[in-house]
Amino acid sequence: MPNLKNLMAPQEMLVAGAALKTGIFDFLYEKPATLEELAQALSMDFRALWTVTEALIALGYLTKDQEQMTLTSEAKDLFYNTHSENYIGYSLIHTFNVTKSWTQLPETLKTGKPPERLRDQQDIKGFMAAMGKYAGQISHELVKICLADLPEKPRVLDLGGGPLNYARPMARAGAMVTVQDVPEVCAVMQKTLLPGENIVFVPGDFTEGVVKGPFDLAFLGNICHIYGEKENCTLFHRVHGSLGSGGRIAIFDLVRGASPRAELFAVNMLVNTQTGGTWTFEQYSRWLEQAGFGNVTMHQVQDRQIITAERN
Numbered sequence: 001m002p003n004l005k006n007l008m009a010p011q012e013m014l015v016a017g018a019a020l021k022t023g024i025f026d027f028l029y030e031k032p033a034t035l036e037e038l039a040q041a042l043s044m045d046f047r048a049l050w051t052v053t054e055a056l057i058a059l060g061y062l063t064k065d066q067e068q069m070t071l072t073s074e075a076k077d078l079f080y081n082t083h084s085e086n087y088i089g090y091s092l093i094h095t096f097n098v099t100k101s102w103t104q105l106p107e108t109l110k111t112g113k114p115p116e117r118l119r120d121q122q123d124i125k126g127f128m129a130a131m132g133k134y135a136g137q138i139s140h141e142l143v144k145i146c147l148a149d150l151p152e153k154p155r156v157l158d159l160g161g162g163p164l165n166y167a168r169p170m171a172r173a174g175a176m177v178t179v180q181d182v183p184e185v186c187a188v189m190q191k192t193l194l195p196g197e198n199i200v201f202v203p204g205d206f207t208e209g210v211v212k213g214p215f216d217l218a219f220l221g222n223i224c225h226i227y228g229e230k231e232n233c234t235l236f237h238r239v240h241g242s243l244g245s246g247g248r249i250a251i252f253d254l255v256r257g258a259s260p261r262a263e264l265f266a267v268n269m270l271v272n273t274q275t276g277g278t279w280t281f282e283q284y285s286r287w288l289e290q291a292g293f294g295n296v297t298m299h300q301v302q303d304r305q306i307i308t309a310e311r312n
């Protein structure tokens with residue numbers, strides 16, 4: 001059903017997203033400040049900062065008493081109170097970043113290419129937060145499906161598992177988890193490992209090579225949508241080579257034709273990746289069978305799917 005009634009919603013997201021990304025909210029979370037103090041601390045243009053903070057006051061993110069600006073309790077709940085039901089944390093930075101690419105959709109329609117994007121540390125934090133937001137609600141069910149009937153203390157390879165959303169629950173369930181992710185994500189997330197957590201990071205690009213096994217399970221959580229047919233087929237072949245006999249691959253993603261969100265999410269991948277998109281169960285089945293997998297099965301987990309297959 002078409003729905004374009006709230007045309008101001010993107011503007012609110014962008015002004016709050018910019019305040020989070022540039023550290024305005026972080027600064028005011030530490031202590032109230034005047035416009036002068038904020039402009040000086042964050043090296044910002046006075047007129048621009050005044051205009052943005054006045055809008056944030058009007059929207060209910062900030063209050064001003066005399067000249068001191070403070071975060072409202074609603075804003076604290078949204079960005080800093082992890083126990084609040086309204087908590088979204090730094091994930092808004094990720095929404096802000098991908099939206100920048102969405103605004104280039106007219107150009108992408110002509111070129112077929114996404115706009116250039118650079119990621120800084122704040123962006124990586126936002127990305128990790130966005131990935132974690134959803135995981136908590138489904139990790140129990142996901143772990144049950146992925147680890148079912150595997151040997152005790154299964155050896156798990158979590159490809160693109162840097163945010164640790166599923167590595168952690170799998171390790172808690174007794175698995176020995178190897179996470180392969182890009183070096184910059186491994187560097188950030190390595191520091192968050194807890195003492196005794198059965199997780200090892202191996203930095204490396206999985207389009208160039210996959211950690212040698214043998215593993216009992218290779219988990220591919222939300223990575224197949226970043227790549228197209230060619231890269232996914234190569235990846236499935238490599239994963240096949242890293243699994244022990246009887247090993248399992250588990251792909252967790254939005255499957256086109258099975259998830260109501262898959263078509264719109266593919267546009268997100270169109271504007272944010274080179275070859276990404278969402279793929280049908282038939283496509284996954286064909287790619288998996290070509291790579292030497294059998295018994296391809298699809299499981300429903302909320303609005304996403306897990307496709308499992310066994311190494312022949």
Ligand SMILES: C[S@@+](CC[C@H](N)C(=O)[O-])C[C@H]1O[C@@H](n2cnc3c(N)ncnc32)[C@H](O)[C@@H]1O
Pocket residue numbers: 131132135159160161162163164165166180181182185204205206207220221222223226
């Ligand atoms: C969309 S996130 C998914 C994170 C996690 N698996 C989940 O489901 O919540 C994709 C992850 O894959 C990693 N990634 C993407 N391409 C990669 C590549 N070529 N090699 C290694 N890691 C990659 C990203 O750094 C990121 O951590």
